[in-house]
Amino acid sequence: MSAAEQNVLILPGDGIGPEIIEQAERVLRTVADKEQLNLNLDHALVGGAAIDATGGPLPAETLAKAKAADAVLLGAVGGPKWDGLEMARRPEKGLLGLRSELGLFGNLRPAILYPQLASASTLKPEVVAGLDLLIVRELTGGIYFGEPRGEHINANGEREGFNTYRYAESEIRRIGRVAFEAAQKRNKRLCSVDKANVLEVTVLWRNIMNDLAKEYPDVELSHLYVDNAAMQLVRAPKQFDVMVTGNMFGDILSDCAAMLTGSIGMLPSASLNENGQGMYEPIHGSAPDIAGTGKANPLATILSVAMMLRYSLDAATAAQRIEDAVSRVLDQGLRTADIASQGETAVSTQAMGDAVVAAL
Ligand code: NAD
16 A cells, blocks of 8 residues: 655755755655655745745745645745845745744754764864764744843833743643654653753743653653753763753754854754644755855755655655765765865765765
8 A cells, every 4th residue: 555645845945945955856756766655746936036936935825835735845045136125025034934834843953973074073073973963942932932022211211121031831842742752763862951040931841841751751851051051062962862942042052063063064954843744954044155056065955855754754764765875975975065175076066966866
């Protein structure tokens, strides 16, 4: 019996977006063929490309298709051509609109450093070679969205800015579940990051994580204060498997973890909602400085395809095949310009895509 058809919406976007998506789509089609996955791939416009064609960054047709899809694969949006537009009409609004319309509250950001690329990090190779950690960040709540917020004149007559850090129990539980389930798919260790020595909201966070742990007896839960977590990330990052934290701490720690690897062109990401529906994209932007030159590294997008297969399409074997293929291609010495060391010859976006397809 063949599996039910799953719908994937592909949004190439702007700049290097279409170039890296082209390679990622070839990889997806190849692995779907080999693993006999029943996928229906569709395409739509978002960001600057959508502005040019329709006047807005998130056309109704794109949003409807995204809502109906099991997963969305996105390249990147934005570029100097649209920088002069007012905030509400800029390409980035297309992305934010998708995140909020799809309710994507769970952001998964792996930081993986393939041993072959250890010299790309600013840290010593022995500290980072083989690093493989996953940061799970709450994306739609916390201090970035808490009310009340704003600026007023306080009782002393001076200007005062304020924000509110709040999390409801349900918000903590659902991101906690995403993290525990991700840990179950990996090495079964979860570190929850908070500031429970100072912030009541994160005392609640810690208590709920402890509560949830009873439902996941196969996962070992630990806790760190965020300041210590930041230190540990640069001191001994390989101690971590999965980390879970709120929106603001996650924003900062995930960028820090990404930079441990030294190669922005290698890192994928996923944003999930309560139904397991997700949007998958490289962490980098549209790189207008190299768009059209064939220099873009497609591996972050190709690895986003692997995440999509694992987290939304229930195809872990296919995901692993892609990750193994990427590792083999690096073993063979292929490097795009962003990950080539001095003296190494860089290959093009297309050649890197060809090599991954061949390795599959
Ligand atoms: P960027 O990530 O696009 O580029 C930063 C640097 O990294 C550039 O030098 C670029 O050439 C390089 N780089 C990025 N991806 C690469 C890849 N795959 N291979 C090789 N090199 C790569 O960030 P930026 O320059 O700050 O932003 C450019 C545009 O992208 C802006 O319009 C910004 O708003 C947008 N942006 C979009 C997203 C997104 O779509 N999710 C994220 C960040 C920035």
